[in-house]
Amino acid sequence: MTGTCIELKNLEFQWPGATRPLLSIPQFTVQQGERLLLRGASGSGKSTLLSLIAGIHTPKAHQLQVLGHDMGQLSQRQRDNLRANEIGYIFQQFNLLPYLSAQANVLLAEHFSTARRQRIEQSLRASKLSSHKEQARQLLLQLGLSDSDITRPAHQLSVGQQQRVAAARALFGAPALIIADEPTSALDSEHRDSFIQVLFAACQQHNTTLLFVTHDASLAHHFERSIELTELNQVSQESL
Amino acid sequence: MIRLALASLFNRKASAWLTILAIAVSTLLLLGVERVRHQTQENFANTISGTDLIVGARTGSTQLLLSSVFHIGTLNNTLSWQSYEHLQSLRGVAWHIPLALGDSYGEFPVVATTTDFFQYFQYADKQQLRFNEGAAFSHADTAVLGVEVAKRRQLGVNDQFTIAHGSGGISFSDHDAHPFVVSGVLQRTGTPVDQAVYIPLSGLGIVHGEVHGEVSIAADHHDYHEPPVYTLSAVLLGLNSRPLALRMQRDINTYQDEPLSAIMPGLALTELWRTLSLFEKALFAVSILVVATGLLGMLTALLSSLRERRREMAVLRAIGAGPATIFSLLVSEALILAIIGVSLGVAALYTVLGLGSDWLLTNTGILLRATPLTGTEWSFLAAIIAAAFVLSFIPAWRAYRNALADGLTIRL
Numbered sequence: 001m002t003g004t005c006i007e008l009k010n011l012e013f014q015w016p017g018a019t020r021p022l023l024s025i026p027q028f029t030v031q032q033g034e035r036l037l038l039r040g041a042s043g044s045g046k047s048t049l050l051s052l053i054a055g056i057h058t059p060k061a062h063q064l065q066v067l068g069h070d071m072g073q074l075s076q077r078q079r080d081n082l083r084a085n086e087i088g089y090i091f092q093q094f095n096l097l098p099y100l101s102a103q104a105n106v107l108l109a110e111h112f113s114t115a116r117r118q119r120i121e122q123s124l125r126a127s128k129l130s131s132h133k134e135q136a137r138q139l140l141l142q143l144g145l146s147d148s149d150i151t152r153p154a155h156q157l158s159v160g161q162q163q164r165v166a167a168a169r170a171l172f173g174a175p176a177l178i179i180a181d182e183p184t185s186a187l188d189s190e191h192r193d194s195f196i197q198v199l200f201a202a203c204q205q206h207n208t209t210l211l212f213v214t215h216d217a218s219l220a221h222h223f224e225r226s227i228e229l230t231e232l233n234q235v236s237q238e239s240l
Numbered sequence: 241m242i243r244l245a246l247a248s249l250f251n252r253k254a255s256a257w258l259t260i261l262a263i264a265v266s267t268l269l270l271l272g273v274e275r276v277r278h279q280t281q282e283n284f285a286n287t288i289s290g291t292d293l294i295v296g297a298r299t300g301s302t303q304l305l306l307s308s309v310f311h312i313g314t315l316n317n318t319l320s321w322q323s324y325e326h327l328q329s330l331r332g333v334a335w336h337i338p339l340a341l342g343d344s345y346g347e348f349p350v351v352a353t354t355t356d357f358f359q360y361f362q363y364a365d366k367q368q369l370r371f372n373e374g375a376a377f378s379h380a381d382t383a384v385l386g387v388e389v390a391k392r393r394q395l396g397v398n399d400q401f402t403i404a405h406g407s408g409g410i411s412f413s414d415h416d417a418h419p420f421v422v423s424g425v426l427q428r429t430g431t432p433v434d435q436a437v438y439i440p441l442s443g444l445g446i447v448h449g450e451v452h453g454e455v456s457i458a459a460d461h462h463d464y465h466e467p468p469v470y471t472l473s474a475v476l477l478g479l480n481s482r483p484l485a486l487r488m489q490r491d492i493n494t495y496q497d498e499p500l501s502a503i504m505p506g507l508a509l510t511e512l513w514r515t516l517s518l519f520e521k522a523l524f525a526v527s528i529l530v531v532a533t534g535l536l537g538m539l540t541a542l543l544s545s546l547r548e549r550r551r552e553m554a555v556l557r558a559i560g561a562g563p564a565t566i567f568s569l570l571v572s573e574a575l576i577l578a579i580i581g582v583s584l585g586v587a588a589l590y591t592v593l594g595l596g597s598d599w600l601l602t603n604t605g606i607l608l609r610a611t612p613l614t615g616t617e618w619s620f621l622a623a624i625i626a627a628a629f630v631l632s633f634i635p636a637w638r639a640y641r642n643a644l645a646d647g648l649t650i651r652l
Contacts (some may be wrong), residue, residue: 080561083558089559091555099247112560113560
């Protein structure tokens with residue numbers, strides 16, 4: 001399956017009240033199924049770009065297409081629904097509700113999304129798994145958690161385990177796009193590499209697009225394509 | 241949504257329980273005050289029933305009611321035996337109970353009367369007096385005790401005691417020479433009857449030296465030419481037909497031979513209760529304020545939790561929760577707190593009523609029954625939950641605004 005997942009055309013974004021735009025990107029495209037590294041120093045507008053793609057903030061019309069939707073023309077509720085259904089988001093840290101178990105955190109992903117629930121129902125029929133819970137468990141096992149970790153409250157897990165749970169939640173219900181915002185910066189190098197490997201394997205299996213954002217250039221060799229945000233963004237860094 | 245709210249609240253157990261406790265205590269107080277108010281009023285109205293007129297010497301209606309029915313205060317004026325005989329002769333009088341007050345047994349008032357009292361006096365919903373043990377007095381030196389008197393003085397049938405002149409505790413003229421023998425103990429009524437000692441008029445006459453020697457109980461009846469006592473405090477009248485009361489009241493109030501007052505107890509009770517309603521309103525206002533404090537505590541707890549929950553909100557936003565979802569999450573948390581708090585308050589009320597009502601009755605004389613919640617009480621509970629619902633819009637709105645402003649960035 002090929003097609004365009006994210007398409008930016010002359011994207012300009014400026015916070016209300018700011019004198020200059022923060023982002024000005026003439027052209028940027030991510031294909032479906034692509035695994036892409038986006039590199040940028042902190043303060044370069046990375047987080048803003050991600051929140052535009054995730055539909056938290058609104059761009060102007062005709063500047064940003066995500067999965068065929070013009071994000072500038074969707075309402076708040078439509079963007080929230082698109083994110084719930086098709087976008088998995090992994091933060092740098094603190095991805096989980098600490099008081100829920102790893103499994104319950106993964107199941108949260110279908111809490112707000114009917115599309116994910118339906119896709120899970122379909123895959124349940126195809127596989128021998130009996131329940132949504134079982135599917136969440138399988139995904140967690142696939143990402144390298146043990147059975148005893150799965151039922152423990154999230155705050156008892158190590159940071160590396162928490163990030164795997166976060167990845168499982170992002171992948172649960174097979175969304176089209178995973179946005180990972182510095183997901184490995186809290187991990188040591190050994191955990192970092194194994195985390196990227198299990199994430200890649202899971203994305204490949206579901207043909208999920210991965211937009212991986214980091215400030216760490218040493219990760220580039222894992223990726224098919226790697227892009228500097230400063231190359232895209234026409235707003236010069238010195239003037240910021 | 242509810243499960244998420246519950247899980248989140250469970251994560252903040254300590255503050256959630258404190259909030260629930262505050263709401264429970266304020267609910268308990270509001271319901272308790274309402275119950276005391278309602279049931280006191282009911283008990284109050286239940287003290288006397290079936291009596292159409294209370295007649296005494298010329299005095300205020302409240303004073304006559306308080307002294308003759310509640311044994312509170314003293315009547316300075318008395319009515320003569322001749323007036324009592326006149327009252328008996330009035331047409332339409334079905335029964336009559338003479339009452340002579342003024343003596344006491346410890347803190348309990350002594351009421352001198354006739355056996356008609358046990359036959360005709362009614363309380364609550366036309367309930368007659370019944371005996372726990374023994375029977376009505378039959379001789380001048382026998383007495384009937386209210387259940388509280390018997391219980392607290394540990395007196396039973398055939399026990400002896402002496403009464404004192406004047407009311408209340410210490411007296412300088414005790415009637416030690418004339419002990420009384422308990423002939424019977426009445427059943428509990430929840431009225432001032434429980435707290436009183438009943439002796440025959442002739443017995444009072446003897447201890448006061450108005451009559452000498454042994455007098456038969458028949459002396460209480462009017463075929464005897466010498467009265468057992470010369471003056472009475474009040475007379476309770478029952479009439480053949482209720483509508484007669486108004487005319488008879490006028491006749492008695494304009495009686496030529498002696499200045500008399502006749503009051504209708506129902507009317508006088510209502511009037512008296514109205515004077516007490518200011519106190520009752522103040523009590524109610526205080527309990528409303530306590531409920532407000534409880535709810536403000538909940539508001540504070542929810543608002544202060546928002547800061548530490550920004551991460552939680554960002555996570556929820558990331559998995560697709562809209563700001564409206566965040567808003568309703570906060571509202572459902574408040575509702576959960578309020579509903580649990582109110583339920584605990586109701587449970588506490590019935591626990592207190594179940595365990596403490598005996599203690600309350602013996603120590604304060606307030607009779608509280610563990611009856612089901614009344615319509616008023618249900619509406620109070622609904623009002624508390626509705627108030628919590630409305631108040632929760634404040635933290636919910638804050639969380640909504642935070643969710644919009646923070647987006648996916650987690651500010652720690």
